[in-house]
Amino acid sequence: MFTMPEIKSHYLFTDEDAAILAGLLPVAEASKEQLIDEFYNHLLSIPQTAALLQDDAILARLKRSHAEWFVNLFRGVYDNPYLHSLQRIGLVHVRIGLNAHFVNAAMQVVRRFAVGMIRENIPDREERRLHTEALEKIIDINLDIMTASYLEEELKKVFISQRLESKLIRATERFTYGLNLILVVALVGVSLSVVGLFAWELANLFRGSVERGILSALGTLLILWMMIELMDNEIKTLKGGRFNILVFIGVVIVAIIREILISTLRHDDLATQGFLAGTLLILGVVYYLVSRSQQPSSSH
Numbered sequence: 001m002f003t004m005p006e007i008k009s010h011y012l013f014t015d016e017d018a019a020i021l022a023g024l025l026p027v028a029e030a031s032k033e034q035l036i037d038e039f040y041n042h043l044l045s046i047p048q049t050a051a052l053l054q055d056d057a058i059l060a061r062l063k064r065s066h067a068e069w070f071v072n073l074f075r076g077v078y079d080n081p082y083l084h085s086l087q088r089i090g091l092v093h094v095r096i097g098l099n100a101h102f103v104n105a106a107m108q109v110v111r112r113f114a115v116g117m118i119r120e121n122i123p124d125r126e127e128r129r130l131h132t133e134a135l136e137k138i139i140d141i142n143l144d145i146m147t148a149s150y151l152e153e154e155l156k157k158v159f160i161s162q163r164l165e166s167k168l169i170r171a172t173e174r175f176t177y178g179l180n181l182i183l184v185v186a187l188v189g190v191s192l193s194v195v196g197l198f199a200w201e202l203a204n205l206f207r208g209s210v211e212r213g214i215l216s217a218l219g220t221l222l223i224l225w226m227m228i229e230l231m232d233n234e235i236k237t238l239k240g241g242r243f244n245i246l247v248f249i250g251v252v253i254v255a256i257i258r259e260i261l262i263s264t265l266r267h268d269d270l271a272t273q274g275f276l277a278g279t280l281l282i283l284g285v286v287y288y289l290v291s292r293s294q295q296p297s298s299s300h
Helices: 006-008 017-020 025-044 055-070 079-096 100-121 124-205 210-238 245-266 270-294
Strands: none
Touching: 006 079, 006 124, 017 124, 025 055, 025 100, 025 270, 055 124, 055 210, 079 245, 100 124, 210 245
């Protein structure tokens, strides 16, 4: 936020301008009641602003405040306390939900009235021009400071929204990371069980059909391979790697191959085995197409 001297310099508002306005103080004092009548006739003619002025006590207090504000335009003292008073007015406008559009529209009523007041009381054309220019500057400064409160409020909302969004994203990322850790631990547990199953099948390899035992052990090895691939993919994800859909397609392919082995041991009918073989072929094509799509295109 700028200080009042900085704001005045930005608007080229000089000490001469302040002195010119201070010379109009008696006229402003005498005209304030007329200004208040025109000002509030305007506000009460607009449904949105009239709805805020239904209470007689509030209306009377606001009229006194606006009359004082109008007179202060011509006191010639525009320091940091003056800046703070305008900032408080802007904050009140924001708190009551007054749209900035109506602030600008109401200020136009004040501007027209004050210009007319100068025209009626300053007969010399050059003097009237200097008074009008000084008036335009101080009204623009007032409007700038008051409406800045709206911008600050919007920025505050955006800032709070961004902070909330950032916290939500971080919390979600941590939750997802925790779920991935749980998944890895679960995969380790299942893998140990598969290793135990493989050891049990090797121990019983020669107690029954050797062919059946070998095929069963091979199916278990395929399951173990699936577990290794899944754990490797999850570990890469935890390290920040990208999700690899090929791993899951490969796992399904391995599962189908194991099912084909089991189907062979069960001596299933040709239709079942043909269905499994067709499914495996389709998955192979899908795997090939996905792997091709993930390869970076060669430069020409």
